[in-house]
Amino acid sequence: xxxxxxxxxxxxxxxxxxxxxxxxxxxxxxxxxxxxxxxxxxxxxxxxxxxxxxxxxxxxxxxxxxxxxxxxxxxxxxxxxxxxxxxxxxxxxxxxxxxxxxxxxxxxxxxxxxxxxxxxxxxxxxxxxxxxxxxxxxxxxxxxxxxxxxxxxxxxxxxxxxxxxxxxxxxxxxxxxxxxxxxxxxxxxxxxxxxxxxxxxxxxxxxxxxxxxxxxxxxxxxxxxxxxxxxxxxxxxxxxxxxxxxxxxxxxxxxxxxxxxxxxxx
Ligand SMILES: C[S@@+](CC[C@H](N)C(=O)[O-])C[C@H]1O[C@@H](n2cnc3c(N)ncnc32)[C@H](O)[C@@H]1O
Numbered sequence: 001x002x003x004x005x006x007x008x009x010x011x012x013x014x015x016x017x018x019x020x021x022x023x024x025x026x027x028x029x030x031x032x033x034x035x036x037x038x039x040x041x042x043x044x045x046x047x048x049x050x051x052x053x054x055x056x057x058x059x060x061x062x063x064x065x066x067x068x069x070x071x072x073x074x075x076x077x078x079x080x081x082x083x084x085x086x087x088x089x090x091x092x093x094x095x096x097x098x099x100x101x102x103x104x105x106x107x108x109x110x111x112x113x114x115x116x117x118x119x120x121x122x123x124x125x126x127x128x129x130x131x132x133x134x135x136x137x138x139x140x141x142x143x144x145x146x147x148x149x150x151x152x153x154x155x156x157x158x159x160x161x162x163x164x165x166x167x168x169x170x171x172x173x174x175x176x177x178x179x180x181x182x183x184x185x186x187x188x189x190x191x192x193x194x195x196x197x198x199x200x201x202x203x204x205x206x207x208x209x210x211x212x213x214x215x216x217x218x219x220x221x222x223x224x225x226x227x228x229x230x231x232x233x234x235x236x237x238x239x240x241x242x243x244x245x246x247x248x249x250x251x252x253x254x255x256x257x258x259x260x261x262x263x264x265x266x
Contacts, residue, residue, distance in 0.1 A: 004178050004199040005079070005104060008128060011196045012080035015186050016060055020086060022188035024232060025062065031094060035069065036062035038152075038229040038242065041122060044221075044258055045150050048072035051117040054142055056105055057125040061087025061098070067120070068098045075099040075116075077108060105129065108138055115144040122152045123230060123256075124187075126208065127159070127200040130178065136211035145266035149217060152258040155224060156204055161253075164235050165246030171202040187232040205257060217261040226252035 001009075019025045030036055049071030058064045058076030060083040067074045068091075076098060078084050084102040091098045103111040119139055129135050139149050162169040171179070178199035185192045209219060227243035228236065236244040245255065 004130065007197050007199055009079050009081075011183065011198050012059075012078075013082040014194055014196055015188075016080055016082040016086060018186045018192045018194060019188045020060060022186075024188040024230075025060075027062075030062050030066075031090075035066045037066045040225070040229055040256070040258060041120070041150065041152050044152070044223070044260060045118065045120065045148075048118060052114075052144075053118040053120060054112075054116040056119065056121040056139075057128070058087065058100070059083050061090055061100060063120075063122060064098055064100070065090060065094065065096045068096045072118070073097075075101060075112065077101045077103060077105065077112070079104040105138060106131070106134060109141060112142075114142075115147070116142055117144055117147050119143055119147070119149045120151075124154060125151070126153055126203055130201050132203060132207050132211035133214060136215035136217070139212070140215040140217060140263060143217075143263040145263055147263050148220075149212070149261045149263075150258070151208075152229075152256060153208075154228065154230075155254040155257050156202070158228070158253050158255045161246075163233060165233070165249070173204050174202050174207060190234065208259065212259065212261050217263055220260040220262055221258075223258045224254040225256040225258075226254065228255040 020027055048067055051072055053067055053072040053074040055064045055074055055076040058078050061076050064074050064076035076087055081102050084100045087100045101112055156172055160168045160170045160172050178201055181198045183196045183198050185194055227245050229242060231244045237247045239245050
């Protein structure tokens with residue numbers, strides 16, 4: 001394993017415990033039946049009952065199991081062993097059937113077989129991927145003819161801003177190499193006693209679209225949203241239930257985007 005994967009995997013192993021205990025992930029209410037999926041993906045993915053679904057970069061499985069509660073036959077994939085171990089234990093504790101596979105997205109063809117009606121991935125996944133063209137090919141490979149791919153992700157424009165939302169601090173366009181950060185705490189609990197390095201990759205919206213279309217998928221829509229569904233920046237404020245923005249800006253910013261793409265029928 002290279003230093004990027006090794007460092008990031010160890011980071012996510014460390015974050016899993018912090019996240020499982022965090023208010024942001026609110027595991028207790030999830031165990032009591034709360035659906036962790038946001039209205040955005042619920043509406044834009046649509047009915048999943050009886051459909052086979054592959055969830056890429058599923059973390060510790062709350063969303064995976066939420067799709068399963070809605071009737072999907074779902075497989076979650078993540079390269080963090082701690083996250084997958086927790087996902088499996090939640091699946092058995094809550095008696096929600098789902099498969100979980102501990103592997104790198106880039107090694108997926110060596111680890112699982114078959115094709116799926118829906119491939120889903122969400123919120124905070126792309127910055128960890130060094131090669132979006134290869135990622136697009138993997139998505140294409142695992143989709144059934146006529147199947148759909150759906151992503152909802154933080155917008156790369158808003159990701160350029162620092163915590164205050166006042167300064168452009170981070171790159172939009174890919175910089176060629178990984179960007180190394182010294183992480184303290186976690187987005188889910190900034191006060192957690194935790195220090196680790198991370199390696200992340202910048203991407204523009206065009207890189208995502210091009211990766212998917214080059215792989216052979218047809219884009220059904222690209223939506224951009226003037227709010228975030230996640231309150232994981234210290235200075236954002238809630239403007240409507242579950243919608244967060246930087247307050248006091250003259251114009252709206254794009255905080256998230258979603259893409260739905262399909263694979264042609266055979
Ligand atoms: C922010 S989480 C996204 C999941 C979901 N939105 C959530 O917050 O629960 C990102 C996930 O990507 C996983 N990840 C990062 N790089 C990966 C890779 N190359 N292969 C598989 N999983 C990866 C991490 O382990 C982490 O669980």
